[in-house]
Amino acid sequence: MSIAVPAASARVAAGAETAARSNVAFDGVSVAYRGAVVLKPLTLEVAAGEILAMIGPSGSGKTTALRAVAGFVRPAGGRIFVGGTDVTNLPPYERGLAMVVQNYALFPHMRVSENVAFGLNARGAAKDLIAERVEECLRIVGMPQYARRLPRELSGGQQQRVAIARALAVRPRVLLLDEPLSALDAQIRRAMVEEIAKLHSDLPDLTILYVTHDQSEALTLADRIAILKDGELCAIGRTADLYHRPPNRFAAEFLGRANLLPAVVEGEAAESGFVRVRVGEAKLVVAGRDHPAGAERLLCVRPQNLTLAGDAERSNRISAVVRDIHWQGELTHLVAEVGDAVVRVVATRLPNPPKRRDRLEVFFAPTDANLIAEDAIV
Amino acid sequence: MSEAAAVAPRAARLNLGAWWVAPPLTILALLFLYPLALIARAALADDSGALNFAAALDVLNSRAFLNALLNTAEIALASTAGCLALGLTLALTLAFAPFPGAGFVARVIDTFIALPTFLVTLAFTFLYGSAGILNGVVTSGLGLEHPPIDFLYSAWGVILAEVTVYTPFVLRPLLAAFSLVDRSEIEVASLLGARPLRIVRQIILPAALPAAIAGGSLCLLLTVNEFGIVLFIGAKGVITLPLMIYSKAIQESDYQAACVIAIVNIALSLGLFGLYRYAARRLRG
Secondary structure, eight states: OOOOOOGGGHHHHOOHHHHHTOOEEEEEEEEEETTEEEEEEEEEEEOTTOEEEEEOSTTSSHHHHHHHHHTSSOOSEEEEEETTEEOTTSOGGGSOEEEEETTOOOOTTSOHHHHHHHHHHHTTOOHHHHHHHHHHHHHHTTOGGGTTOOGGGSOHHHHHHHHHHHHHHTOOSEEEEESTTTTSOHHHHHHHHHHHHHHHHHSTTOEEEEEESOHHHHHHHOSEEEEEETTEEEEEEEHHHHHHSOSSHHHHHHTTOOEEEEEEEEEEOSSTTEEEEEETTEEEEEEOSSOOTTOEEEEEEOGGGOBSSOOSSOOEEEEEEEEEEEEETTEEEEEEEETTEEEEEEESOOSSOOOTTOEEEEEEOGGGEEEEOTTOOO | OOHHHHHHHHHHHHHHHHHHTHHHHHHHIIIIIHHHHHHHHHHHBOTTSOBOOHHHHHHHHSHHHHHHHHHHHHHHHHHHHHHHHHHHHHHHHHHHSOOTTHHHHHHHHHHHHHSOHHHHHHHHHHHHSTTSHHHHHHHHHHTOSSOOOOOTTSHHHHHHHHHHHHHHHHHHHHHHHHHHSOHHHHHHHHHTTOOHHHHIIIIIHHHHHHHHHHHHHHHHHHHHTOOHHHHHHTOTTOOOHHHHHHIIIIISOOHHHHHHHHHHHHHHHHHHHHHHHHHHHHHHO
């Protein structure tokens, strides 16, 4: 079963007119509870049809930002715009949005079809339209045969599909997803991520604000990712850019658990766009611009970009001592010491794995690493 | 250990367990069932001790009894409806529109459960009685000769007092039920376009229905049997079943009539108690 949008049904959740008015803008939005600031002034824009994932640890303010868009919390400062309209003081029922939450929040006494029809009834839609829309939305999420069931008669994954259908039925300007897959087990979660990705490719005009603490969901689904920490925007960028070139230590560690090694810049390399750095005794060349000689930086390289076999491309070499080996079936994780620092190496094939305390030569390509300033912000 | 050896002590324990039922049953029989049997005997037996329904039928067919039954039902139903309306309003406010001091207000309302019913009635006479504060203010304010507010010594006075006393019995289960309503359901409904009234009607009330039924049944049970408020207010012409039992037994010394009415009152109470237990079971799921 998969979430599939029949061509004729695409209009259910999106339309040309929707796209024009479905961007979201935070303009210095801050939220405080009883004097304690939980979201510091946040300014960012989500383009129409874009999926923006907001990620961060617990207490980072990501859910608060989403709830401010929904109208469940009143900002202490700043304005929120949806489709260019200031919705800061509008009640939730006048914002034209829909939301899917972690625990599904299906109405337990209503059947699946009644749940999906709820928003349309609330908005005074005609009976014919409601019947048509309910049928189409249940078809979109692959649940038409469950229309007469009660929520308690469905599995977690099925309930989440119904919650998505219920949200899509009202043709929201923006779909808010608040950790929608957190309550599902890993296997169903992976399947649902793929289905949401397919849903959005079939409904490209639908703007989605996706809050999660699961970076793999964000990497799979999002066009852009915003990383929040301690109620503050810590990094934002296109997903691949943010992953490959994190702007600061927190972004590098939170998104993909990058290896960070203290490095000193020695100067520009012969090839433009690269710099020479020193990590301990190792002299390396990595991608980077505008790093003055003598500057202290963090060398950021992903575990999967480190290999135990050197070649012409992977010309950078670091000596390390194996501290631990974790075999995980498809992958082997090596934890090794480089001076006082620790690096992780993820290998897919390792016919002759090293042993603890073995000395290793670890290689990586200059383009697979970048430099970040220790105290850099967004 | 052999199977026989394992089974033998268990059988002994079971036998002992069966004997432990005897003392509470005996106490129950002495304190509750025996007096009930005496009432039934007094209601349905003549002087010779033979079963005789004639006297009971006379009482049940009398105008006074039917009036009392009607009064009891009317007052109990009106009071219960009032308790449900007030309890629901208060519970919705306290649970979903919290204000500073909401918890304190809820506890103050709860204390009404602990107060003797006649005390509330006494307070009402000071507030709404012909010489009460309200009439005093209105009379002096408007320069009237006679107190204009005159509802306390009627069925309405009884109903108002009962609503005041018994509303906490509805409020408490409703607050418990509301605390279990998933707030995200309300938020999602709101974002889907539902205004507050629709959310109350379609999301909150269905979730709280068993609690409302349980609280309402309890109110009905208590108001059917209410004696102190009716007696204390002394409303003219407002005779309920408990008051009639009192009147027949104490004032007229007609114990047989009092017992016949008591049997009806007990049957009514047990029926309502059954309804309450059923609703409470539904509430627990």
